Amino acid sequence: EAGVTQFPSHSVIEKGQTVTLRCDPISGHDNLYWYRRVMGKEIKFLLHFVKESKQDESGMPNNRFLAERTGGTYSTLKVQPAELEDSGVYFCASSQETAADTQYFGPGTRLTVL
């Protein structure tokens, strides 16, 4: 069974540009989460999808971040326009409908904003 995959693995962009990160959860997992780790600090929650619906987006930093999950499958996280403080590693995780307590994480996307 394939794990959670994320694309790209690395992205380097200039301040003011747009970047879109993609996450493909484990097949059959209705719950999808985005987290971010900035500069060696703790990993912080951004938002949670149940299928295509946003269940909790309390961790989204501001309106420059837009997450979507079309059809309840893969998800994208767009940052527009990117700022220096958006640099970090963005993790995606997924969990099952009936065993939602365990989240399985992808390898992360390292975003560098110059």
Place this chain on the structure above:
Amino acid sequence: AQSVTQPDIHITVSEGASLELRCNYSYGATPYLFWYVQSPGQGLQLLLKYFSGDTLVQGIKGFEAEFKRSQSSFNLRKPSVHWSDAAEYFCAVGRDFNKFYFGSGTKLNVKP
């Protein structure tokens, strides 16, 4: 407020020595507790988890963790560390369908 504290940012141990990584948490309800490991260039891998029952849980790669409710702790242990254990370790708490709260991580260095 929910929070997780991993007081040790870096730890260095000799190969073959025992290891204990500390984790303390603050959570409004009885939490579910997790340890994840991130090896260089890899994603987060689940080492073990505690939901209920026996407070000593066994995980992969020879790791174990003990839940102590009175101390709000969930420390990770391994009796004999291998060089391949060098990685960053994260403690996390969460419950049901809710978001996880993570500690800042502990980087483990293993001396030959």
